[in-house]
Amino acid sequence: YAQIYSEMPLARVPYAIGSFVALFSFHDAYFYFTYRLLHVGPLYRRIHVVHHRSRNPGPWTSWCVHPIENFIELGFWPLIVVAMPLHPLVLIAYNLTMTTLVISGHSGFEFNPSLYSDRGPVSW
DSSP: OOOBOOOOOGGGHHHHHHHHHHHHHHHHHHHHHHHHHHTSHHHIIIIIHHHHTOOSOOGGGGGOOOHHHHHHHHTHHHHHHHHSOBOHHHHHHHHHHHHHHHHHHTSSOOOSOHHHHTSGGGOO
């Protein structure tokens, strides 16, 4: 049922770029709602608290999660490959991008200078 296609004619490159952007948007929404759900009462106390026990953030903190939380996070992938045609290079590029963002976000360092992040559309 997966809609993964292997050939990439030049005519499909704009779709591949658009699917990368769409994948980013869909995954962001999925992650937002599941992350909010994991911060509710018993789900937090039994599952997500494992992630928050990492007091000193580091690159490996990103993957310090309860197995059930990992299952919830990975639940996105079967849904998206059935719902949307994707090329393997788009999946690889997306996962490399997200891995870089997640590791940098949990590294304990602020990579965006305050002058940049306190102004404009990224300030919120």
